[in-house]
Amino acid sequence: MGKIRLLTDEVASQVAAGEVVERPASIVKELVENSIDAGARRITVEFARGGCQLIRVTDDGSGMDREDAILCLERHATSKIRSAEDLSLVSTMGFRGEALPSIASVSRFNLSTRTREGGTGTEIKMAGGKMESVSDSGVAPGTEIEVSSLFFNVPARKKFLRGEETEAAHVIYQMQALAVAHPEVTMSLLRDGRCLWKAGGTSDHGVRIVDLFGADFMRRLTVLEPTEENGIKLEGYLSKPGEGRPDRDQQFVVLNRRVVQCPAVFRALREAYGDALPRGRHPLGVLRISMDPLAFDCNVHPAKREVRLHRPEILKQAVYLCVRRMLENLNSSNRTPVVDCPARAPEIPRVESSATDVVTRSSRSFASAPQMEFPVPDLNISENTEEPFRIIGPLGRHWIILEGKEGLVLLDVRAASERILFENLRMEAASGKAASQNLLLPSIVDLTPKDAVWISENIQALEAAGFHLEPFGGDSFKVESIPACLASSDIRNALLDVCLTLRATGLVGSSPPVLDALIRSVSRFASSNGFQYGESSARHLVRELLKCELPYACPQGRPTLIQWSFSELERKFGR
Numbered sequence: 001m002g003k004i005r006l007l008t009d010e011v012a013s014q015v016a017a018g019e020v021v022e023r024p025a026s027i028v029k030e031l032v033e034n035s036i037d038a039g040a041r042r043i044t045v046e047f048a049r050g051g052c053q054l055i056r057v058t059d060d061g062s063g064m065d066r067e068d069a070i071l072c073l074e075r076h077a078t079s080k081i082r083s084a085e086d087l088s089l090v091s092t093m094g095f096r097g098e099a100l101p102s103i104a105s106v107s108r109f110n111l112s113t114r115t116r117e118g119g120t121g122t123e124i125k126m127a128g129g130k131m132e133s134v135s136d137s138g139v140a141p142g143t144e145i146e147v148s149s150l151f152f153n154v155p156a157r158k159k160f161l162r163g164e165e166t167e168a169a170h171v172i173y174q175m176q177a178l179a180v181a182h183p184e185v186t187m188s189l190l191r192d193g194r195c196l197w198k199a200g201g202t203s204d205h206g207v208r209i210v211d212l213f214g215a216d217f218m219r220r221l222t223v224l225e226p227t228e229e230n231g232i233k234l235e236g237y238l239s240k241p242g243e244g245r246p247d248r249d250q251q252f253v254v255l256n257r258r259v260v261q262c263p264a265v266f267r268a269l270r271e272a273y274g275d276a277l278p279r280g281r282h283p284l285g286v287l288r289i290s291m292d293p294l295a296f297d298c299n300v301h302p303a304k305r306e307v308r309l310h311r312p313e314i315l316k317q318a319v320y321l322c323v324r325r326m327l328e329n330l331n332s333s334n335r336t337p338v339v340d341c342p343a344r345a346p347e348i349p350r351v352e353s354s355a356t357d358v359v360t361r362s363s364r365s366f367a368s369a370p371q372m373e374f375p376v377p378d379l380n381i382s383e384n385t386e387e388p389f390r391i392i393g394p395l396g397r398h399w400i401i402l403e404g405k406e407g408l409v410l411l412d413v414r415a416a417s418e419r420i421l422f423e424n425l426r427m428e429a430a431s432g433k434a435a436s437q438n439l440l441l442p443s444i445v446d447l448t449p450k451d452a453v454w455i456s457e458n459i460q461a462l463e464a465a466g467f468h469l470e471p472f473g474g475d476s477f478k479v480e481s482i483p484a485c486l487a488s489s490d491i492r493n494a495l496l497d498v499c500l501t502l503r504a505t506g507l508v509g510s511s512p513p514v515l516d517a518l519i520r521s522v523s524r525f526a527s528s529n530g531f532q533y534g535e536s537s538a539r540h541l542v543r544e545l546l547k548c549e550l551p552y553a554c555p556q557g558r559p560t561l562i563q564w565s566f567s568e569l570e571r572k573f574g575r
Contacts, residue, residue, distance in 0.1 A: 021102055021103055021106055021150075023051075023161060023162075023167060023170060024047065024050060024051025024052060024055060024150060024161075024167050024170070024171055025051065025167070025170035025171045025173070025174040027051065027055050027103055027147055027150070028045060028047070028051065028055060028057070028171050028174050028175065029174050029178065030099035030100075030103065031045075031055070031057040031099075031103075031145055031147075032045065032057060032175070032178050032187075033178070034099065034100075034143075035057060035059035035061055035143065036178075036182055036185060037061075038059065038061030038062045038063070038142075038143065039061050039062050040059035040060055040061035040142065040185060041060060041184075041185060041186060041201060042059065042060045042185070042186045042187075042201075043057065043058070043059045043185055043186070043187050043188070044056075044057070044058045044059075044187075044188045044190070045057050045175060045187070045188070045189050045190070046058075046190040046191075046193075047168070047171055047190070047191055047192075048191070048192050048193075049164055049192070050161075050163070050164035050165070050166070050167030050168040050171070051150070051167055051168070051171050052150050052151075052158075052161060052164070052167060053148065053149070053150075054146070054147070054148050055146070055147040055148075055150075056144065056145070056146045056147075057144070057145050058142070058143075058144040059142050059143055059144075060140075060141065060142040061142050061143060062115065062116065062142075063113045063114045063115040063116065063118070063121070063141050063142050063143055064113045064115065064122070064143065065115055065118055065122070066122045066134070069111060069113050069122045069124055070122075070124065070134065072100055072111075073100055073101050073104055073111070073124065073126065073131070074101060075098060075101045075102075100145075101129070103147055104126045104129055105128065105129035106128070106129075106150065106151050106152075106153065106154050106157065107128075107147045107148060107149055107150045107151070107152065108126070108127045108128075108147070108148045108149045108152065109124075109125070109126040109127070109145070109146070109147055110123070110124070110125050110126075110144075110145070110146040110148075111123065111124040111126075111143070111144075111145050112124075112137050112139045112143070112144045112145075112146075113139065113142070113143040113144070114137070114139050114140065114141050114142070115141065116141040118141075120136045120137070120138070121136065121137040121138060121139040122134065122135075122136065122137060123135050123136070123137035123139070127153075128152070128153040163457070165453045165456055165457060166453050166457075168191060168449070168453075169449040169450045169452065169453040170449075170450075171191075172189065172191075172196065172449040172475075173249070173448070173449050173450060175187065175189045176212050176213075176449075177252060177259040178259070179199050179208065179211075179212055180208065180209070180212065180252050180254065180259065180286050181252075181254045181257050181258060181259050182257065183199075183201070183202050183203070183204070183205055183207070183208035184201050184202070184203060185201055186198075186199065186200050186201040187199050196474065197211070197212065198211075199211040199212060205235075205236070205237070205286065205288070206218065206223070206237060209221070209237060209286060213250070214446060216446065217250075217284070217446075218237070220239055220240060220243040220284060221237040221238060221239055221240065221243075221284065221285050222237070222238065222239075222240050222326065222330060223236075223237055224236045224237060224238050224285075224287070224322065224323070224326050225326070227322050227325075229317070229318035229321055229322060230314050230317070230318055231291065231292065232289060232290070232291045232314070232315060232318040233289070233290040233291070234287065234288070234289055234318065234319065234322045235288050236254075236285060236286045236287045236288045237285045237286055238269075238283055238284070238285040238286075238287065238323065238326065239277075239283040239284040239285050240330065241273075241276035241277070241327060241330065242276065242277065242278075243277075243283070243284060244273075244277040244278065244281030244282055244283055244284065245281060245282055245284060245496065246280060246281055246282070246496060246497065246500040247282065247500060247503075248266065248282050249448045249450055249451070250284045250285075250448060251266075251269070251282055251283060251284060251285065251287075252285070252286045252287070253265050253266075253287050253289065254286060254287065254288045254289065255289045255291070255296070255307060256289070256290060256291065256293060258298065260298070260306065260307045261306050261307075262306075262307055262309070262315075264309060264312040264313075264315055264316045264319075265287065265289070265315065265316070265319055266282075267316060268315075268316040268317075268319035268320040268323070269282070269283055269287070269319065269323060270282060270283075271320060272319065272320045272323035272324050272327070273323070273327070276327055287319070289315070289319075291315070294310075295309065295310050295311065295314075295315075296308065296309050296310065297310075388404055388405065388546070389402040389403065389404050389409060389542060390402065390403040390404075391535060391538050391539060391542070394533045394538075395410065398412060398413055398414060399411060399412060399413065400413060400533070400538050400541075400542075402542070404563065406563065406565050406566065407563050407564050407565040407566045407567075407568065407569065408563065408564045408569065409561055409562065409563045409564075410561070410562045410563075411541075411542065411545075411560060411561055412554075412558070412559065412560055412561075412562075413541065414527050414528070414554075415553070415554035415558050415559065415560040416541055416542075416545045416554070416560045416561075417523075417526075417527040417541070418523045418524055418527045418554040418555055418556070419523075419545060419548050419550065419551065419553070419554045419555065419560055420541070420544045420545055420548060421485055421522075421523035421526055421527060422519055422520060422523040422554075422555040423548050423549060423550075425465065425466075425483070425485070425519045425522060425523060426516065426519055428466075429464045429465055429515055429519060432464070434464060434465055434466040434483065435466060435483065435484035435485070436466040436467075436468065436481045436482065436483060436484060437466075437481060437482055437483070437484045437486070437487045438480065438481045439479065439480060439481060439482065439491075442478045442479060442480045443478070443479045443491050443492075444472055444476055444477070444478055444479075445469075445476065445477050445478075445479055445491060445492050445495055446474075446475060446476050447475045447476070447477065447495070447496075447499070448475065449475055450499075450503070451475070451495075451496065451499040452474075452475035452476075452477070454499045454502045454503055455469070455477060455495065455498075455499065456471070458502055458514060458518070461514045461515050461518050462498070462518065464515055465483060465515065465518050465519055465522060466481070466482060466483030466484065466522075467479070467481070467482055467483065468480045468481040468482075477495075479491055479495075482494070483522055483526070485522065485523075485526040486522065486525065486526050493525075494522070494525050497521050497524070497525050498518060498521045498522070498525075500521075501517050501518065501520065501521035502514070502517060502518065502521075504517075519555075520555045520556070523555060524555070524556065545560060
């Protein structure tokens with residue numbers, strides 16, 4: 001007897017659901033896109049417990065009669081395409097006919113709908129993909145879909161969901177993306193019975209951005225005048241020079257009214273900004289692209305968030321030229337000052353020397369001494385020995401030249417400062433006595449939903465490091481004090497850097513790894529404030545570095561000291 005068996009319809013539905021229903025935010029996306037396709041002008045989304053307990057989407061679209069309402073819950077039933085050829089010209093948000101049956105197969109599902117012409121509506125109740133009842137309903141024209149008890153019948157899928165705050169952040173972000181792409185539709189978002197935001201329908205994309213992200217965010221942007229390159233129309237609002245984020249959470253690419261992930265566009269934006277943004281930061285804003293639907297394929301992934309371009313180089317060039325023109329116009333008219341935004345730690349230039357002299361950045365943990373791939377001086381420090389270095393002077397803005405017993409030594413000022421600060425802050429946090437600076441006036445910091453989640457889930461670790469802050473409604477926080485070493489820093493950018501570091505760890509709470517990651521971020525950010533050279537300050541820096549447990553590398557693994565031996569120097573000069 002053969003080994004291959006046909007899956008039952010129930011199992012097949014649950015397997016297929018895994019491609020569409022990744023998390024509550026996926027359900028919100030599919031349902032709202034269906035509402036948009038139905039011509040809705042007003043859409044309300046409610047969710048509870050991060051969307052795991054309840055998701056309700058209500059619209060005033062065209063609605064469905066009884067026959068269509070029943071048929072829409074059958075797999076591969078859709079009104080949006082008729083043949084394979086239609087896939088190349090699809091203009092609707094949905095078209096697969098998979099979303100509703102997939103959602104219904106892993107939840108308790110209620111559908112209430114009525115056409116504008118129909119006098120009586122239809123209500124359908126399902127549980128785990130099985131239809132329980134079909135009845136008449138006196139609902140208003142449009143459609144309301146309620147999804148509850150997500151993954152109640154698939155516990156293996158449910159355990160992979162993140163915490164309530166994390167899932168809620170994904171829902172909020174997804175709704176922001178949909179609202180950005182469709183400003184003409186009035187959208188409301190409610191969480192646990194509380195209205196998070198309401199954005200009225202408008203033809204002005206700038207108004208929609210202000211409604212979603214606030215006037216302060218809009219002030220950081222400049223308009224990208226409508227333009228056309230090689231048949232590709234571009235418009236939107238992008239960040240001014242100097243304004244950026246360490247991630248793409250506030251960068252939206254809208255292709256033919258669909259927010260998509262497009263590596264070609266991401267690369268074009270980063271290359272176009274060039275030195276207008278510090279290294280490691282990305283521009284903000286909304287880039288709207290209109291192009292021939294035959295030039296791309298959105299049928300790559302069931303979630304339809306990725307697109308495949310037939311000629312990616314053409315789109316990349318169009319975006320690059322358009323953005324460069326915008327930035328050049330800003331610079332020529334001198335309308336926009338460059339904002340001094342703290343950057344990542346600068347890269348250490350490579351030294352033209354032998355193979356053993358090459359400086360390499362290490363990704364090893366700071367918890368153990370890195371195995372250096374460059375020559376370092378032998379410190380051999382004790383209480384009774386004289387100082388191992390003689391200070392010669394500064395080199396550029398980033399280095400100090402030292403003379404050691406064995407040769408010439410370069411000290412990276414920023415890397416050394418990071419190491420010293422890290423170990424000092426680590427000791428303070430361990431003793432519960434982290435030095436903190438009270439602000440004269442509390443600072444209100446607005447964050448993205450994702451950043452707000454990481455701050456909320458790591459409050460204890462932040463307090464241990466010297467931050468004192470509390471929620472201030474929505475995704476805002478009131479900061480009352482900060483680590484003393486950050487007294488002259490931009491508070492908002494410091495918190496953004498902290499968020500990025502915490503998210504990179506994937507950890508939450510107040511465990512030592514979380515606290516170390518947080519302190520690593522603070523020490524890096526505080527060290528970006530610069531160093532005023534003086535012989536006494538240089539001598540103090542060297543002494544403090546030599547007291548560290550790991551003086552050879554900063555907490556990121558970059559070297560603090562590099563040595564060229566006397567014998568190597570003599571060989572270089574032909575002696």
